Amino acid sequence: MSKTYQPKKRKRGKTHGFLVRNRTAGGKKTIKRRRRKGRAKLSV
Secondary structure, eight states: OOOSOOOOHHHHHHHHSHHHHHHSHHHHHHHHHHHHHTOSOSOO
């Protein structure tokens, strides 16, 4: 059986990156929540 998770930096950034998050209302909310919580990393 092969490993199911084969990470790719580009794909990760394109789906969960900061710029992608900022494009939608929900994504903006996510970043806002994480800022409020005091996360060191807001997104990938």
